[in-house]
Structures are given as C-alpha cells and as structure tokens.
Amino acid sequence: MSDVLIIGASSAIAQSVARIYAQEGGRLFLVARDAARLDAIADDLRVRGALQVDTLAADLLEHDRHPEIIEAALDAMPELDIALIAHGVLPNQEACQISVESSLESMDANFISVVSLLTPLANRLEARGGGTIAVISSVAGDRGRQSNYVYGAAKSGLDAFLQGLRNRLSKVGVNVLTIKPGFVATPMTAHIEGRGGLLWASPETIAEGIAKAIDKEKDVAYLPGFWSLIMLIIRNIPERIFKKLSL
Amino acid sequence: MTERGYTSWGRFPQINQLGRSFAWRSDELPVTSEDTDSLLPYGNGRSYGDVCLNRGGIVLSTRGLNRFINFDPEAGILRCEAGVLLAEILQLIVPAGWFLAVSPGTRYATVGGALANDVHGKNHHQAGAFGCHVIAFELLRSDGSRNLCSREENKELFGATIGGLGLTGLITWVELQLRPVNGSMLKEETLKFANVDEFFHLSEASDQDFEYTVAWVDCASKGDSLGRGLFARANHVPSETVQAKVDLEPRISVPFQLPCSLINGFTLKMFNAWWYRRQRERRKTRKVHFQPFFYPLDSIGNWNLMYGPKGLLQYQCVLPGEDGREVLRQMLAIIAQSGNGSFLAVLKIFGERLSPGLLSFPRPGVTLALDFPNSPDVFRLLDRLDDMTREVGGAVYPAKDARMSADSFHSYFPAYEKFSEYVDPDFSSSFWRRVSGDEL
Numbered sequence A: 001m002s003d004v005l006i007i008g009a010s011s012a013i014a015q016s017v018a019r020i021y022a023q024e025g026g027r028l029f030l031v032a033r034d035a036a037r038l039d040a041i042a043d044d045l046r047v048r049g050a051l052q053v054d055t056l057a058a059d060l061l062e063h064d065r066h067p068e069i070i071e072a073a074l075d076a077m078p079e080l081d082i083a084l085i086a087h088g089v090l091p092n093q094e095a096c097q098i099s100v101e102s103s104l105e106s107m108d109a110n111f112i113s114v115v116s117l118l119t120p121l122a123n124r125l126e127a128r129g130g131g132t133i134a135v136i137s138s139v140a141g142d143r144g145r146q147s148n149y150v151y152g153a154a155k156s157g158l159d160a161f162l163q164g165l166r167n168r169l170s171k172v173g174v175n176v177l178t179i180k181p182g183f184v185a186t187p188m189t190a191h192i193e194g195r196g197g198l199l200w201a202s203p204e205t206i207a208e209g210i211a212k213a214i215d216k217e218k219d220v221a222y223l224p225g226f227w228s229l230i231m232l233i234i235r236n237i238p239e240r241i242f243k244k245l246s247l
Numbered sequence B: 001m002t003e004r005g006y007t008s009w010g011r012f013p014q015i016n017q018l019g020r021s022f023a024w025r026s027d028e029l030p031v032t033s034e035d036t037d038s039l040l041p042y043g044n045g046r047s048y049g050d051v052c053l054n055r056g057g058i059v060l061s062t063r064g065l066n067r068f069i070n071f072d073p074e075a076g077i078l079r080c081e082a083g084v085l086l087a088e089i090l091q092l093i094v095p096a097g098w099f100l101a102v103s104p105g106t107r108y109a110t111v112g113g114a115l116a117n118d119v120h121g122k123n124h125h126q127a128g129a130f131g132c133h134v135i136a137f138e139l140l141r142s143d144g145s146r147n148l149c150s151r152e153e154n155k156e157l158f159g160a161t162i163g164g165l166g167l168t169g170l171i172t173w174v175e176l177q178l179r180p181v182n183g184s185m186l187k188e189e190t191l192k193f194a195n196v197d198e199f200f201h202l203s204e205a206s207d208q209d210f211e212y213t214v215a216w217v218d219c220a221s222k223g224d225s226l227g228r229g230l231f232a233r234a235n236h237v238p239s240e241t242v243q244a245k246v247d248l249e250p251r252i253s254v255p256f257q258l259p260c261s262l263i264n265g266f267t268l269k270m271f272n273a274w275w276y277r278r279q280r281e282r283r284k285t286r287k288v289h290f291q292p293f294f295y296p297l298d299s300i301g302n303w304n305l306m307y308g309p310k311g312l313l314q315y316q317c318v319l320p321g322e323d324g325r326e327v328l329r330q331m332l333a334i335i336a337q338s339g340n341g342s343f344l345a346v347l348k349i350f351g352e353r354l355s356p357g358l359l360s361f362p363r364p365g366v367t368l369a370l371d372f373p374n375s376p377d378v379f380r381l382l383d384r385l386d387d388m389t390r391e392v393g394g395a396v397y398p399a400k401d402a403r404m405s406a407d408s409f410h411s412y413f414p415a416y417e418k419f420s421e422y423v424d425p426d427f428s429s430s431f432w433r434r435v436s437g438d439e440l
C-alpha cells in the first residue's frame, strides 16, 4: 500500500500506473488540467480498490501554481512514497521548424514545467528524506534525430537534470528514477503510421515496468528493457555517419 | 493516412483509414471533413470482417475509454466505459462473486464492441445474447446529443444500438447486469459424437441441465463420419479459493505475420483428425478454470497471423427449424468436399430468448461457425453457403463477415429499413456501405 502523487494523471501511461497502486489499496493524489477527466479517473481508481483519491485541476504550464500543487499533495499525504511526473506533449517537428512558439511551448510542457515542479518537490522530500521521484522521459532524449529533435532535446535536458538531482538526493535516501519508454500505443501516438508493430508496447506493459523499477529503486529504466540495447547502438553510431541517416 | 494498427481480426480487407483516439467520455466527437467524411467507433478489432473498418473515413479507437464508473457488489451491477475489455471486467468481478451474463469466445472484446455486435456465448440457449443483460448505456451522436438509452428511456435507440454495428453513434458507457458465481471453476464434460444426428440428440439432452453447451466438428471428415466431433457441456461449480487472475495479454504470441499461410488442406486434415482422436474415451469430465474453458483461442496471441498476408475469412450462419438441420448436413458435406475447411468448426443450438437488438444475429436454430484461409475459391464457396442460408430463412453474422451481398443482408435482417432511420448521418463503415448498396 503506497501513497502516490501523480502529476499529468490523465496520461494513458500514468493512468495504468495509478491502477496498479489502486489495486493494492493505495492512496492517490492526482493532478491534471481537465476536471472532468480527473473525475473519470478518480471513479475508476475507487472501483479498482484505491483507499482514497484526491484530485486537483491545474494547467501545468502555469508555473505559479506549482508550489501550491506540491503543498496540497504533501498536506493530503505527508507520508508520500512515490511522486510520478508524467505529463508531456509530442509536438509536430515540422510545425516547430516554422514556429518558434510551438518549439518553446513544447519545451515548456516537456522540460521547463517539470523543472519547475521538481524544485519544490525535491526540496520537500530532501528535508523529509526517503521516497521516490519518478519522471517519464523518453528514448528520444538519447539522441537528436531530424524527425523529432525538439521533443528529443527537451527530454535530453530532463535526463541531465534528473541525473544531477539523483546525485544530490541519493544522500538523503530519496530515489530518483528516469523512465525511458520506447513506442507506446497511447493517445499521444494514435496518429503515427505503423503503430502496433513489433516495437510497440501497451501502456499497461510500461506501467508494470515502472512499478517494478520503483520497487527495485532503479536509477534509469528503459521500457520495455530491449530499448536499452537499441539505444546503446544508436548512441554509438558516429555523428559523421548518423547525420547522413534519415531517422 | 494509413493506420495499420486498426485492422480486423481476419486481416481482410486491408484498407486505408484514419485512426483517432477517443479516450474520454466527456469529449465531443471529432468533426468530419470532405476527405474523411465519416466516423466509426473501433473497439479492439476482434470482429473478423469489416464491421469495424471504415475505408477512407475515421475510426475512433476506444481503447483509452477503459474506466470503471461504478460497481455494486451487492446487486451485481457494473457501469463502465465502452472500451473496457471483458478480461478487465472479469478480473474485477470474479473475486466479488460475479461473472459476465454472456461472454463471447474471446476475452479481448470491449464492452462497446460486444454490445454493438450483440455477441452471444455458449449459454445462448438459456441466457440469450449480450443485449439481454444491458441495463442502460449512453450514446453520443454527431449532433452533440448524449442519449441515455434503456428499456424505458430512448427505447428505439436502445434497440437500434444493440447489434447496431457502431452505426447509431458512439457508446460512451454501459451498465450491465452480472450473474452470480461462487468461485472461478466450472465442471465440464466432453462427449464424442459420430455424426450430426448425434450432435442434435446430445444438445437436446443437455440444454436443460447445462448452462454452457458447444460442439466442435471435424469438418474435413466425409461420408459416415460426416459431422463427427466433440460436445462440451458445463456448469459453474463452487470453489473454495478464487483464482481470479485473468491474463490481460496472451502469454505467448505469434510474433509476426508469416510470409504464407500455414493453414492449408494438408495441415487442416492432420489437425482435425488429431484433435478428434486426442480424446480416447467417449466421455471425459474435468474441473476447469473459466479462462481456458471460455477462451481457448485467446491463449495464443495474434494466432490470426498464421494465415499469412492474405488473411482469413470467417463464416457463421444460423439455420432455423427442421429444414435448417438438413441444410446443415448439406453444408458440412460441401465444406468437406471443398477441402478448404478450417480448423475446427463450431456448432451450437441457439435458444428462444430474443434480444432487444433490432439487428441482433442470434435467433432460434443451429449455428455453424468456421474459418477459411482467404482464396478466390472460398468466395465462391461462401456465396453458395449464403444461397443455402437464405433459402432456409437463416442469417449470417455481420461480426464475422467481410463479403455478404446487400441482397443477402436484407434477407437476413428484415428490420434493416427501420434500423436505417437510426443510423447517425455522420457514421458509416465499410460493411454498411456494402450492405446498404452505397458502394459500387
């Protein structure tokens, strides 16, 4: 039984994670921008066995509200065991090349807003000691590719931020987990051609991997695991050759 | 844009359509455009043919629409969103002492898909079809209206949507009446039968006392052993411990599409003969968990990929009355003669209980279901079976069809004109355009 805070709770992956903790009879505090969606998720988690579900509606691009979100969650659950940050957007790369605004907005959703949330959260947990901070990044952060480097850059920035945070918080027993999923069949990817092939995983599979990685206090989790091998290869292609590929 | 993720189980036809996610019951329907001028809900693609396909239009995937809303463990009433899988429901309700009132042979169908095809199970002779146990649902239509449908409210839309093939609007949530059980086990008897007559005798002798009955026929055998097979009958039995773990994904899967079909005349003959002889005794009894009993085909994921790139065709018909029995014999002979037959053919007697669904497929009679690897011969064979089904006043199941003609459809479903009045103007499917004669 765990006390779990989920930010970006309407994400398909996050919902599947929430269900795992609900089934174990855990308590959940959910943050997402749409109140009707939050209600639907909360009802679902109660039916599945959650002991308590609290919700808070907030657009996560409103950085001013972040300290209030963290306070509210820790007030509701002072013994917080796990905080999962899951929100994100997959921007259209071509649109980003034309519009700086699109690029910056997706940078905000995927990186800046996460930094803004993690700062008060990390401070609170550092003061208290213990617990896990899990953040969903992506394999796309491992190498910039022409087809989605705005997204990849944000996730890559996030990875470095989390490495530093892990280094800092390991001293007080707070575990920091970087989650790197490959292709996942969620609303974010519903439009992608070739979806459903061999490399695709369901949000349920990813969620099981996340819960396991949290349990085992892992630092970085590629999900499913075979992506660590694929990314090892991709990271090691010399830039001289990589730049000529159409990836 | 191609969306290969959204195919039907038979993988025929392969078409271009636009995939969109519909994951929140509070959302509005997307608007159609000139390029993609129609919508169709898509559950989990377990229909064999084209009722879940919409060439040139939009399919609205409901896999994200998979939340429970309320479960009353006292009354056995469950309200959930339409994209919830039957497997997910079982995982929740079996430990609480409840079971699905009707379940098809796959646990990977969604509630919305089960309702829209008004699916049936091995208990049809007692329980009727899925729609008999639907208390209410919400239907979202392209005019933006949200219609609460039940036997009292919006009765016409209720009847049109059950078995309505996704054409009357998108079902956002469903409320179901469950049936009580005491544990997760069944007691199953399997009996050998030597021919079709014996099958009918066994059915008559069993349908009173057994909640579930079904038979598998070796459809490669001819002559004296025409229609030989195994008859299974079962009831739920109390068990002390509840083994409620349901596999939400198969443990083993066919990993990719094979370059050509593994299923051919030779492998079929071998398989069917082995399968029939596997059981030595005339009668065998076992206690069995509900998962292998109800869902034997679900144990191997993506088994449809074994049929290679051309895919497979299913055929399921229901043949009423005494004449139906004779026609069944003729059909089995023709299928055996053709050498195209499938793995096992399934036989079952449907009962009298009628569903509220206007286009519901099950009706009193004997039903036969089997698959065929896709080939030009098979189309000719199925046309012939269609003629026979029409002659005897039977019907073919849209959930398993990719080729029936408009004329056949009209003869199988006389309520078709009345049904058309309830079709949402923005909704359509590949199946619907074919059988309503809109596609030339």
Ligand SMILES: Cc1cc2nc3c(=O)[nH]c(=O)nc-3n(C[C@H](O)[C@H](O)[C@H](O)COP(=O)(O)OP(=O)(O)OC[C@H]3O[C@@H](n4cnc5c(N)ncnc54)[C@H](O)[C@@H]3O)c2cc1C
Pocket: B009, B040, B041, B042, B043, B044, B045, B046, B047, B048, B051, B052, B062, B082, B083, B103, B104, B105, B106, B108, B109, B110, B111, B112, B113, B114, B115, B116, B117, B118, B119, B120, B121, B164, B165, B166, B167, B169, B170, B171, B172, B297, B298, B399
């Ligand atoms: C191995 C196997 C065994 C089977 N055994 C049986 C059996 O014993 N008995 C039986 O009756 N069938 C059986 N079937 C067929 C299967 O149960 C049906 O085709 C079922 O409807 C599939 O559900 P789905 O969620 O995959 O829906 P899909 O196939 O994706 O869609 C089916 C129809 O439902 C509509 N639909 C889906 N969701 C909604 C919604 N939210 N609102 C409105 N319309 C919607 C679609 O538009 C489509 O017309 C079997 C299939 C397989 C693969």
Ligand SMILES: NC(=O)c1ccc[n+]([C@@H]2O[C@H](COP(=O)([O-])OP(=O)(O)OC[C@H]3O[C@@H](n4cnc5c(N)ncnc54)[C@H](OP(=O)(O)O)[C@@H]3O)[C@@H](O)[C@H]2O)c1
Pocket: A008, A009, A010, A011, A012, A013, A014, A032, A033, A034, A037, A058, A059, A060, A061, A086, A087, A088, A089, A090, A109, A136, A137, A138, A139, A180, A181, A182, A183, A184, A185, A186, A187, A188, A189
């Ligand atoms: N799907 C993949 O293939 C994949 C692969 C690797 C990594 N990831 C990462 O996994 C995480 C979860 O994504 P998913 O696949 O589960 O997709 P998803 O269901 O589309 O989830 C994305 C979520 O982010 C939320 N969000 C976006 N901007 C927001 C904002 N300004 N304020 C509040 N919430 C906001 C969305 O909220 P609304 O519901 O309100 O829109 C949505 O719930 C993301 O970080 C994504 O980058 C996904």
